[in-house]
Amino acid sequence: MYLKLAWRNIWRNKRRTLITMASVFFAVVLSTLMMSLKEGVYANMIDSMIGSYMGFGQVHAKDYWQEKSLDYSFEVTDELASSIQETRGIKTTLQRVEGFAMAASEDVTKVGMVVGVDVEQEAAINALHERVSSGTYLATDDQAAMLGTGLAEHLGLGVDDTIVLLGQGYHGVSAAGKYPIKALVKFGSPELSKQLVFLPIKEAQWFYGMEGLINNLILHFKSRGAATETINKLQKKLGDDYEVMSWQELTPELQNIIATDRMEGYVFMFILYMVVSFGIFGTILMMLAERKREFGVLVSVGMKRSKLAVVVWLEVIMIALAGALIGIAGAYPVCYYFSVNPVALGGDVAQMTEEYGMEAVIGSSIEASVFVQQAAVVLLIACLISLYPLTKLLRLRALKAMRS
Amino acid sequence: MILKVAWRNIWRHKVRSLVVVIALALGLWAGIFASAFVNGMMNQKVDSVIALEMSHFQFHQPGFRDDLQVKQFMEDGLAIRDQLLQEPLVEEVAARTINMMMVASAKGTGGVKAVGIAPEEEKTVMRLHELVVEGKYFEGAKRNPVLVSRVVAEKYGLSVRSKVVFTFQDIEGEITAAAFRVVGIFETGNNMFDGMNVFVKRDDIQQLSGIGTGIHELAVLLSEHEPAEAMAAKYQAKHPDLEVLSWMDLSSGMRYMIEAMDLYTVMIVGIILLALLFSIVNTMLMAVLERVREIGMLMAIGMNRLRVFAMIMVETVLLSLVGGPVGLFLAWASTAYFGKAGIDLGNAAYGDFGFSNLIYPSLGGMEYLKVTAMVLAMALLAAIFPARKALKLKPVEAIRKI
Numbered sequence: 001m002y003l004k005l006a007w008r009n010i011w012r013n014k015r016r017t018l019i020t021m022a023s024v025f026f027a028v029v030l031s032t033l034m035m036s037l038k039e040g041v042y043a044n045m046i047d048s049m050i051g052s053y054m055g056f057g058q059v060h061a062k063d064y065w066q067e068k069s070l071d072y073s074f075e076v077t078d079e080l081a082s083s084i085q086e087t088r089g090i091k092t093t094l095q096r097v098e099g100f101a102m103a104a105s106e107d108v109t110k111v112g113m114v115v116g117v118d119v120e121q122e123a124a125i126n127a128l129h130e131r132v133s134s135g136t137y138l139a140t141d142d143q144a145a146m147l148g149t150g151l152a153e154h155l156g157l158g159v160d161d162t163i164v165l166l167g168q169g170y171h172g173v174s175a176a177g178k179y180p181i182k183a184l185v186k187f188g189s190p191e192l193s194k195q196l197v198f199l200p201i202k203e204a205q206w207f208y209g210m211e212g213l214i215n216n217l218i219l220h221f222k223s224r225g226a227a228t229e230t231i232n233k234l235q236k237k238l239g240d241d242y243e244v245m246s247w248q249e250l251t252p253e254l255q256n257i258i259a260t261d262r263m264e265g266y267v268f269m270f271i272l273y274m275v276v277s278f279g280i281f282g283t284i285l286m287m288l289a290e291r292k293r294e295f296g297v298l299v300s301v302g303m304k305r306s307k308l309a310v311v312v313w314l315e316v317i318m319i320a321l322a323g324a325l326i327g328i329a330g331a332y333p334v335c336y337y338f339s340v341n342p343v344a345l346g347g348d349v350a351q352m353t354e355e356y357g358m359e360a361v362i363g364s365s366i367e368a369s370v371f372v373q374q375a376a377v378v379l380l381i382a383c384l385i386s387l388y389p390l391t392k393l394l395r396l397r398a399l400k401a402m403r404s
Numbered sequence: 405m406i407l408k409v410a411w412r413n414i415w416r417h418k419v420r421s422l423v424v425v426i427a428l429a430l431g432l433w434a435g436i437f438a439s440a441f442v443n444g445m446m447n448q449k450v451d452s453v454i455a456l457e458m459s460h461f462q463f464h465q466p467g468f469r470d471d472l473q474v475k476q477f478m479e480d481g482l483a484i485r486d487q488l489l490q491e492p493l494v495e496e497v498a499a500r501t502i503n504m505m506m507v508a509s510a511k512g513t514g515g516v517k518a519v520g521i522a523p524e525e526e527k528t529v530m531r532l533h534e535l536v537v538e539g540k541y542f543e544g545a546k547r548n549p550v551l552v553s554r555v556v557a558e559k560y561g562l563s564v565r566s567k568v569v570f571t572f573q574d575i576e577g578e579i580t581a582a583a584f585r586v587v588g589i590f591e592t593g594n595n596m597f598d599g600m601n602v603f604v605k606r607d608d609i610q611q612l613s614g615i616g617t618g619i620h621e622l623a624v625l626l627s628e629h630e631p632a633e634a635m636a637a638k639y640q641a642k643h644p645d646l647e648v649l650s651w652m653d654l655s656s657g658m659r660y661m662i663e664a665m666d667l668y669t670v671m672i673v674g675i676i677l678l679a680l681l682f683s684i685v686n687t688m689l690m691a692v693l694e695r696v697r698e699i700g701m702l703m704a705i706g707m708n709r710l711r712v713f714a715m716i717m718v719e720t721v722l723l724s725l726v727g728g729p730v731g732l733f734l735a736w737a738s739t740a741y742f743g744k745a746g747i748d749l750g751n752a753a754y755g756d757f758g759f760s761n762l763i764y765p766s767l768g769g770m771e772y773l774k775v776t777a778m779v780l781a782m783a784l785l786a787a788i789f790p791a792r793k794a795l796k797l798k799p800v801e802a803i804r805k806i
């Protein structure tokens with residue numbers, strides 16, 4: 001009965017219903033758009049900064065990440081490899097040897113990061129071969145190096161020149177080697193570009209005197225959403241001898257930038273919610289004023305105040321629900337449009353974004369969670385607001401209301 | 405006459421008027437406070453970048469910032485410093501050497517940037533002495549003192565008084581090694597900066613690397629932020645063979661951040677204003693449509709459409725005149741309050757970059773005016789649509805409505 005009454009009331013005054021619904025609709029569309037833009041920016045940041053080199057998760061021997069010493073190396077036995085590979089959520093793995101060494105040309109020296117990579121896998125999974133800007137990509141058995149363009153420029157070296165590497169290897173042995181440069185590779189992030197020296201993994205193991213060992217196993221996940229869960233599972237499986245880390249732990253800086261930005265975003269969201277909730281409140285207040293007479297008549301002909309209040313409450317909830325649903329439907333095409341056609345940044349900003357290895361665009365995210373979350377928040381606000389007419393109607397004075 | 409009618413209308417429907425006034429006030433508050441918050445965020449980042457890393461402008465040999473080679477030093481750097489100190493705007497000038505060095509200890513090896521400083525100069529420019537948490541600021545060692553960060557100390561297993569060997573290139577390109585003694589440990593709160601930089605005495609490095617009295621970097625601190633770019637340009641013209649850059653250009657990240665932030669703010673404030681527009685349109689629409697009967701009556705007794713339109717617009721203007729100041733006051737009060745107390749972004753904040761977690765919103769007078777004008781324009785715009793709707797009413801039908 002209540003539902004039926006409420007339903008009829010909604011249709012009785014379509015104009016009023018539409019306006020109230022519109023206020024909810026716009027609230028959902030705008031807050032979703034705002035959130036979606038933010039999430040889109042983060043996704044772009046993460047993809048270009050993590051996806052290109054570091055990977056979304058890594059396995060090391062315990063304490064390696066803290067000490068960054070080659071002494072924390074481990075052997076990838078068949079048993080270990082299959083145990084990782086068989087963990088649900090893991091797509092593939094990449095083996096690496098990562099260490100530091102002085103990289104020198106004839107007269108310039110700089111600290112470089114020497115990375116031994118599984119040449120073929122790295123090409124297949126990370127498309128490393130596509131980053132070659134001059135020369136030819138390494139082959140598995142080469143005794144040659146590949147340099148980041150930034151480092152090459154600094155050292156004044158090009159393809160076919162020779163680079164000298166000097167450093168400390170496994171358990172303190174001194175590591176020294178001389179390699180022809182076979183290719184230069186381009187990385188967006190200046191930090192990577194100015195540091196990286198790639199060697200085939202065999203050669204790097206020889207260089208550091210750690211044959212058969214690696215110190216870094218890069219994890220690729222089937223879905224990024226399940227990464228944390230997979231990492232926890234893997235950590236349990238591998239036990240205390242290994243550390244399994246997510247990108248959030250590997251680059252707390254990036255994680256921090258995003259976390260802080262989110263916090264700042266919440267301040268803006270809060271302001272936005274204030275504005276939209278008053279928009280909704282305003283229309284409902286108006287509705288109450290407009291229908292005062294009607295309510296007065298109803299009460300005086302014998303309708304119980306509580307019944308009336310419930311009916312009006314149901315009306316508001318139904319309208320809000322409809323507004324929120326239509327809001328999702330309305331926000332989706334807008335966000336979809338921006339995710340497919342991101343706004344290109346212009347001028348200086350574009351150039352700098354690219355220098356940081358990110359695509360110079362602001363796109364939006366179409367993660368379902370963004371839509372659901374925003375619709376839910378607005379709906380919650382509407383529900384809170386709907387308590388106002390409820391209390392107001394419970395205290396309605398029929399005579400006074402009718403006279404107005 | 406219209407003014408009078410409009411005035412009476414406002415008082416006749418107090419609830420409705422109040423809703424519109426509050427919507428306006430809230431919108432104005434939202435616009436101003438959002439802008440002030442963004443402004444506060446920006447200021448805080450600029451301040452910390454200038455204080456810790458960039459000063460206001462710096463001199464280098466062209467190319468030094470990319471290559472960081474020992475031989476790219478400025479021979480007459482100290483003479484330029486004396487010149488700069490004559491300028492009334494210049495507070496202090498720090499002359500520095502910069503060498504990339506390898507650190508080797510039992511715990512590990514790695515690269516650091518050793519900044520050779522004159523301790524007295526940096527007391528004003530970088531205020532390094534305030535950041536020392538353990539040991540003393542360049543006291544307690546006769547030869548080759550070094551100040552390292554907590555991050556570096558932990559990474560290489562160093563503590564106050566321990567000895568550390570740095571390997572680096574001298575002017576001839578020869579690899580040189582020298583032992584330094586840790587005199588103090590500092591903490592800036594910016595982990596990236598801390599992990600990278602160690603501080604040594606300029607004289608020691610000049611001698612060890614064989615650059616005589618040459619220096620690599622002049623960092624100039626002014627008494628105000630504003631003239632930095634102009635001063636940099638002026639000195640660039642004076643010393644065409646050197647590279648003189650203001651903090652904005654020194655840190656590509658900074659300019660990026662500022663421009664990206666600007667763009668981003670425009671989007672966000674745009675969305676908030678849009679929300680305001682809708683909320684006012686909705687309220688006004690409700691207000692007008694509620695009065696169908698009344699407006700119909702007015703038209704039936706001979707008030708023409710133009711006058712009805714004018715009446716509604718005048719009502720809006722009058723309501724804005726109330727809502728505007730209320731909103732301005734709210735915005736001013738909240739900005740003033742949070743400008744003192746700060747808004748805590750929690751511990752997730754920029755700790756690693758040396759930015760504090762507290763944001764102090766602030767806004768200049770001009771900006772207040774801009775946002776106010778924008779919001780009021782929006783309110784009038786929002787009134788036009790419902791007012792037009794009222795114009796289309798047919799008097800007889802309107803009166804018939806319940």
